[in-house]
Amino acid sequence: MGISKNLCNLFCIFLFTKNLSATETCPTKTCGNSSIRFPFRLQGQQPQNCGFPGFDLTCTNHSAALKLPNSGTFFVRNINYAMQQIQMYDPENCLPRRILNFNLSGSPFLVPFYENFTFLNCPSDFARSRFTSIDCLSNSTTAVLATSSKSLADYINTSCSYITTLPVPGSLLVLQDDGFLSDLSQDLQLYWNTPNCEDCEMQGGTCGFADSMNQVIGCFSGPHQGNLSYSDGTALHVLRIISISIAIPIISCAIGFMLFICYLGGRHGGGTITPAVLPRPEAVTTGLDQSTIESYTKLVLGESKRLPGPNGITCPICLSDYCTKETIRCIPECKHCFHAECIDEWLRNNSTCPVCRNSPASSPSTQNPHVA
């Protein structure tokens, strides 16, 4: 039994190697700064089965663009294949406007967390110099303000008119210390769970369809085929033909033989030929990943240098006093705040608040699949 099981596993390895030829038809493409490979696909440059549904990109003006079914087109800043995150921006540099019509339904992408904001239209002479407004939505007569504080919204609502209340993705939250959202040019950070190529990417494999009809993902040995340029392809091509012509008879023989052995092996042989995703490994890092950290609210200190919540005038990490215009990041659960660069560095290596040792990762409000 043991031997036949091992042989059947060997048979699986054969299947994998054979399938590798399928991924060779999906070389990595570049568009601007982004390298594009499975699950993404550059429309018109890579065949349909090189990408997962919902991950089609176009290349416009040297920038990869992703069209979300209900939210329009965003430009891609960066794709992190190992963390399954995509960082995007608005081609017209006004993400707040895009958020007013933002709906991820019908797309494979998710937001780590949202916070509800009330948007208000205020006369600009009322708002100017008193409150932070969203510049790209405002004009000379009207200023658009957004706040998550109900009391602030109520306080100004006699002078302003209500536009809407809607969830704003966490990565965009940069609050000024007057409590209003500013339009500092943040990127939109999304992640995806399906297809799950995380483990394959971590192991340096090439993720792709093992069976594109049934959307079964496989992890293929060898690095991504990014460097396989067409000019040096001819020699490789000949080599490939030779190896295939040798490999096919061997594989056919092996398949016949293995099927026979598997058949003898009975129940043990049957179910093992599933080139699906490997189980997730245990957490390898002790810190939080970048998108979780980015999802925590940032704020820029104003003249008052006033921090929200139970916070003093000194950053507990670097022990220097806060200054005007410095960027602060707060941990949502315990409301402890720090210089953004101090806490970001800390959270990359530790998953607990340095002051109270509470673990932000265990809170349900920051559910992020990448935090093991």
Ligand SMILES: *[C@@H]1O[C@H](CO)[C@@H](O)[C@H](O)[C@H]1NC(C)=O
């Ligand atoms: C590409 O860039 C040019 C010049 O910057 C601009 O006029 C054009 O609208 C851009 N095209 C797209 C599709 O963004």
Ligand SMILES: *[C@@H]1O[C@H](CO)[C@@H](O)[C@H](O)[C@H]1NC(C)=O
């Ligand atoms: C490409 O990368 C360079 C340097 O990292 C950066 O300055 C530039 O903005 C990037 N371009 C795009 C379209 O993201």
Ligand SMILES: *[C@@H]1O[C@H](CO)[C@@H](O)[C@H](O)[C@H]1NC(C)=O
């Ligand atoms: C998002 O779009 C879906 C499908 O069009 C719709 O059912 C849903 O109500 C929308 N959600 C919001 C918050 O508008």
Ligand SMILES: *[C@@H]1O[C@H](CO)[C@@H](O)[C@H](O)[C@H]1NC(C)=O
């Ligand atoms: C935002 O408001 C909606 C509707 O009032 C509510 O269902 C949702 O839970 C709120 N989301 C957050 C993150 O508070």
Ligand SMILES: *[C@@H]1O[C@H](CO)[C@@H](O)[C@H](O)[C@H]1NC(C)=O
């Ligand atoms: C400013 O924006 C408001 C609301 O969007 C609009 O009603 C008004 O006509 C705009 N004014 C100017 C001068 O563009």
Ligand SMILES: *[C@@H]1O[C@H](CO)[C@@H](O)[C@H](O)[C@H]1NC(C)=O
């Ligand atoms: C201002 O807030 C009050 C209480 O929440 C509400 O009844 C009223 O409709 C609001 N006014 C405007 C203009 O939104």
Ligand SMILES: *[C@@H]1O[C@H](CO)[C@@H](O)[C@H](O)[C@H]1NC(C)=O
């Ligand atoms: C090929 O790989 C080398 C080393 O990793 C890298 O410097 C080079 O830019 C790559 N070329 C292409 C076309 O991706």
